[in-house]
Amino acid sequence: MLVFIYYWRPSSHKSLTVHAWLDNSFFPFHNSRLLSLMRLLNTKTLKLAEFYADIPLYAILSHTWEKEEVTFQDIQNLETARLKAGFAKVSNACARARNYDFEWIWIDSCCINKESSAELSEAINSMYQYYEDAAVCYVYLCDVSIEFHPRNPKSMFKDSRWFKRGWTLQELLAPDYVIFLDKDWVRIGTRWTLRDVVSVITSIPVEVFKGRDINRYSVAQRMSWAASRETTRAEDQAYSLMGMFGVNMPPIYGEGGAKAFMRLQQEIIKISDDRSIFAWVAASSEHDENRGLLAKSPYEFRMSGEVKASESDCIGDRSSYSFGNNGLRIHLPLESTGDDDVFLASLLYQLVFRPTLQPALKNIQELTVRENPVARMSRFDNRPRYGSAGTVYHVDLLPSARHFLFTNTIPFHVVYPPNPNRVLVQLGPWSSCDYSKLTYKTQVTKEAFTIHLWHTGSPYYALHLGDQPIEKPSFLTDPSPDDGTVMRSDSGAISVHCEVTGRLGDQRLEIDFIDQDSLEIDFWTQTLQPPRSGFIVPSKVDSEGLNGQLIGVYPSDFYTKTFQDMAYIPMSPPDDGDTVPPFRILTYRIPGRFSSHVAIGLLGPSSGTPWTEVVVGPGTAEQVYQSYINRSRAGKEWLKEETSIWSDSFYGDGLVASVQERSSLQLGTHLLRLEWTYPD
Template sequence: MRLLNTKTFKLAEFYADIPPYAILSHTWEKEEVTFQDIQNLETARLKAGYAKVWNACARARRYDFDWIWIDSCCINKESSAELSEAINSMYQYYEDAAVCYVYLGDVSAKYHPRNPKSSFKDSRWFKRGWTLQELLAPCYVVFLDKDWARIGTRWTLRDVVSAITSIPVEVFEGDWDIDAYSVAQRMSWAALRETTRAEDQAYSLMGIFGVSMPPIYGEGGAKAFMRLQQEIIKISDDRSIFAWVAASSEHDEHRGLLARSPYEFRMSGEVEASDSDCIGDRSSYSFGNNGLRIHLPLETTDDSSCDDTDDSSCDDTDDSSCDDDVVLASLLCQSERDGSFLSFYLRKTSQHQYVRCHPDQLVFRPTLQPALENIQELTVREVPVTRRPRSYLSVNSSDTRLTMYHVDLLPSAQHFICTNPQSSGVIHSPNLSRVSVQPLRSAISYGLTYKTQVTEEPFTIHLWHFDFPYYELQLGGQPFKDLPSISKLLLDDGTVACSNSGAISVHSEVTSSDRLDRCLEIDFIDQDSLEIDFWTQTLRPPRSGFTVPSRVYHGLLRNISLVGVYPSGFYTKTFQDLAYIPMPPTDDPFCILTYGIPGGTFSFHVAIGLLGPSCETFWTKVMGDKESAEQLYQSYLNRSRADKLVSLRQTSTWSYFLFQDSLTASVQERSSLQLGTHLLRLEWVSDFRPRLAGEKKETVN
């Protein structure tokens, strides 16, 4: 690989014995410094992107890294062979880096990421395709704002990152390898991400699934994504790869078993890997020249089966899903939410040929039917290449040298005073903001105590050394905690504790000068700061939520779409044809949806919520726009529980004043694969007759 020297800005090739290096993750802007530009620094300095290169190198030099990898200038994109190699090796580059600096050029560290006012959750970085692997692959990830100020790390912000990306928080806690998640779940993490080149939607996922293939720009996004799935099938028999849902507009289309883009996995975050062992040697499947050859448990679609699809597939106008040629095929996959089995519709086109029909549906089945036969024959499976585990920076137990800690006070913490600087093990530094400590191996821990001259409230940083260095923050006389698990010891690169005067943050930075050195930085957030509450919060994923339409069809009023949600949260997701609205963690959760014509004057509100001891009662109410969404929310919030139970219904109707038009809103529990637990339906009933002067239309709620 090719690395950039952080001091000389010169590139060097490394084929073996690659030195420790930092790596930059960013979104491309105008005038990025290319491989050709960096050959001549005078030319490079003229480009706007040079500031990004310079600051990245300065950040790396600060922590003793001589080398850094930056995709814009370390890859010669004029060489197709080198570009192909880099695309296939990209995941490995980020996995092997000592630290990954994520530069968010559209984010300010003024607000903590848990503060709704923060632009962290809206950063373009979280919406790009390539940055998904850049988030998952590295051992250590540090987020930096537009001014290169530290925002936090993947570990300290793991709940926020999980809420934004829909990736389970366990992935960032070191307890789970991403290979433990089903193909469908990993695909769902990329569902809402975009790439400049359509083909990159597939190429950017190769490392996440451990496959390689030559990039062919110009083949189109769908074809590239199908090639990716074919490569995954070669090393995996996880049938969740077929657990995708097309857009509702494709209800009457016929498809094969492969998805066309990651977007079609947007509903699949709860789909577990298939239990293919239950069908023995029939679990394998492969491509032939006439399609995918696969064994599938089938069942007929009688009337009761069709009723479970929560649509009108079996009404008088369309009974296609109930004819003799349509069957339900089980994927052998279950929902991790309720254990339901997933099935999809197949239509028979010849004696042994099928196509997938109603591709916008994955149906829930309570059990796996029909019963599987006892298979005696065996299949010899190809052993997949296992992913190399993350190589956390640790110390070899045979190394007899001692760990050196450098503890720095950041500008916000300059008022702290070290009360035991003369203790053994402390090395004096000309920098008054730094204390260096070398704990003895014979000691259980070394405590470095700080306090302020005003409050004299102490806190202690306990420094440890086992086979690897570790630290713990302790306030005042609080009892010392038991040592956490090994995985937390390795991953815990930041901690926050609240004192009487504010919040104290201690985080570690990865350095390259010596694998035994650790740099700790102390930050302080005053108790009067509006951000202090967000430093110690932890986001929790909602247990319930609504799938709602993002567009509502009306014969005359076109482009009616969802234009607002109040209150909006981290877990709200908007797709092309629908939106997912999580319910806030309150006793009676609800929210106000606003629909209208963007930029126009027509709009209306729809209130949806849950009610009851266990939120088993669901309700909706649709109304005009005389009040704002915030005002409506407050009025409902102030109602008593009894008042709510009387006035709220599962179905509500509202009349539009210009025409004899009625909008009906109804809520029901989900019966097929959907995000959340409930489904909102909106339907216009119109006769397009203009209202006469003075004529009134009764509104039924």
């Protein structure tokens, strides 16, 4: 039992002294991390080991739970564990880690004893750190195949269940290195090489995957990243976000999702005065409810991805706010609306507030004492990431690239192992050299590429075509966390991937080649650029028993996002050379009637001028879309904004479509409104 004793000296200005009794011993209590239990699975023996300190390098697995996962109790008896369907996942994860010299791996399904409520609580509060401390995180996507590159719209990568789960958000953000693996455990790519795709799928700014600290984003922005994610237990929507905000609280299953999320926000408020935590929009079903300033779920932050942190310094001490037993206490500037009971309050403006004090209370003052936030410390922060002997590069030619031959230009740095497709390069203190280069050429075309290797305390590498030296190491001008590079060549594309290993100071570089004739080569070498304009459209149209439901958007693309009560359809304004301005066809199913198609699009340069039209009757969305294309090819002037068929409002079969420019907290630049009308 831990007992705290506080000594209060009213007449003294000395610091408050805190002591503690622990197991009958008396000692000053310091702000240090208490040792906690961590179990790791041995990748060779599949036996669990317990660690309290000196935790070894380990890999970690991120996955979505399926039927018959191997539990902590199962793994105690391997014969029992092998009978479960989930054993294949454990076995393959261990094999993958073992192949890259990791002796230990952490897997949530079998490394936590979930029958112990105390251990489960500790694990939930430590989960972010488990992933942050891991040398590498393997993301296993059981519903994705490497058949198509993730940038290919045909790929299932963007639709993977992993991107829709609540717990996997922190598993994406916390580790230094993240590798995506398909259903057959084949590498798809890394968080770095697929940063544009992952950003589009998750709505997390691509700068986060370039190494920008997530704490530089507002509370509302970080909440928005979780808006469309789901958890099996409602309370886990809150518990899965604790690590991202650097707070802790005991999980109480049974309290309900709204109450758990309320507690989470209260814990965040204790360490942050960022008022963006109040920048949320209620779901459409709750617009008429009387609400306080706190949201009920991450979903209510779905439109807050562009909300910046509040400028708390501009209002000084009045920026702080807190909870009392009668609610939230906060300073807000109020503006009258003309209604005696309704005021507008700004979250970011200063309010000059002077309470009227009774004579007997003149000596009472309101004080604000700020504490410096306690930074999360990794258990590996003080441990060298690279060996004192320097860096050993293991450079492997994968089968697709073995028509290239290695040319050794600096022989005394290179060691030739028995494997003819591998080269070892020692850089650093023992080799007395911090630079080397490896050149590969084909015998027939003489096409060449060069890998430049450095060691200046930590390893770096760069890839360029040809065999000439480069003037300056890339890390001196672009210190990005590059763990993979793809470059287009005359005959295809060269891919170099850096695989993290379990040996301190070792780096594994794997060279792949994508042939020019491959249908996927363009997807390997392009970068996705999400549009800045877009439409918020309703997912339902309800009026007097007629319930319309959005059932499709044509043509579909990476950028469309569907929520519970709306969809977001990003759309770029037309370029000068566009024959047909960009547009989409929305299909709403109306019970007892033909489906209604609603066309939305942008005309003109800059941000674009919106238009909309309702098309009622039979026909697929593709047929409606093609009819507009044909209308353009026929030379009709339907593209002009002033033509009568294109307007901000069009009536058809009782359905009214109108477009409004963004005027409040929402995604994109325009809002589509749909309403039923009835003839007089």
